[in-house]
Amino acid sequence: MKTNIALIIIFFSIIIHASVEFLTGVIESTKLNGEGCICHNITADSTVKVWVEGPDSLFTGATGSYKIYLTGGPSVFGGFNVASRFGSLDTADTNVIKLLGELTHKNPLAFVNDTVFWSFDYTAPDSVIVDTIYSVANSVNGDSIPTELDKWNFGENFPVKVIQRPSEIEEDITTPEIFVLEQNYPNPFNPSTIIEWQIKRSGFVSLKIFDSEGKETAVLIEGYKSEGKYLSVFNGKDFSSGVYYCRLIVDGRQLTRKMLLIK
CATH class of the missing domain: 2.60.40.680 (Immunoglobulin-like)
Incomplete structure (x- = not known):
């Protein structure tokens, strides 16, 4: 009789333990x-x-x-x-x-x-x-x-x-008064990301993408633009994973932001 009771206690102990283990997760x-x-x-x-x-x-x-x-x-x-x-x-x-x-x-x-x-x-x-x-x-x-x-x-x-993270070109985070380059979003991204930028007076604008070695890989904007806020999209579907840089040049002055494409 004592043996049967002991076995019953062990049996239910195992069930209770297993149930709690499931309800609270298992590692x-x-x-x-x-x-x-x-x-x-x-x-x-x-x-x-x-x-x-x-x-x-x-x-x-x-x-x-x-x-x-x-x-x-x-x-x-x-x-x-x-x-x-x-x-x-x-x-x-x-x-x-x-x-x-x-x-x-x-x-x-x-x-x-x-x-x-x-x-x-x-x-x-x-x-x-x-x-x-x-x-x-x-x-x-x-x-x-x-x-x-x-x-x-x-x-x-x-x-x-x-x-290994590649050697990085310098990222300029000083914002001149005449224009603004926000950090892209989302970041990291796959395959597309939005780049928001603003110029506070009209002028010639260049918005380009470079890889980690400084090689130009895409031209998003190149031409005369009126003052205002803009949104540009960079699609990386044809590019490999890695660090890229977005560079905005206005009237000879530039800003650079680092972007991370992960596939």
Whole structure:
């Protein structure tokens, strides 16, 4: 009798622990340092698809925006765990929390269609390396009891190439009274960004884009302009990721802003 009671207590303890673990998220379950969501099911399920999307290259110390997606399985609620080997992770979603350097769900996320996702940020280390973002996610039936009816799978390892920042041409941030060049937005951008500028008297205007080596890559404006505020768009769809410079020249005086294209 005592043995049966002990077994019952252990059984319910396991269920309660697993349920709380799910409700508050789970870490150390990716291929980096874990064996998956084995509290729900011992083996991964190939019908569950998990993947990460975001920039596959970043400059040293730069931050990129990423998403982890989940589809398949019971598709009632979903949870996840993301880890990286060298870079740092941070939350970019109210339903994402950071625990011991890894990311997981704060609460189970309900499916509204066949796919759910969570947003997060990744900051590259200061070393030139190829880092890896690891992921795992589970799709559960929502009965709060971890069983083989719940399904999970690992995501494909997501490599991030960390590139050394190139030598930079000088960025002039002194604003003459006769004209203004605002910082482009968004920045970083992909593929397009807006450049806002203003001239306070009419004159000859040149607005050009240069790469990190100082080579001219695009001419946005070149000609006579009346005083006023202007918006110009730079489309980088045909350019590679990297640092670019926007230079505004008015009557021989210039302003330069640094821009970052990340694909």
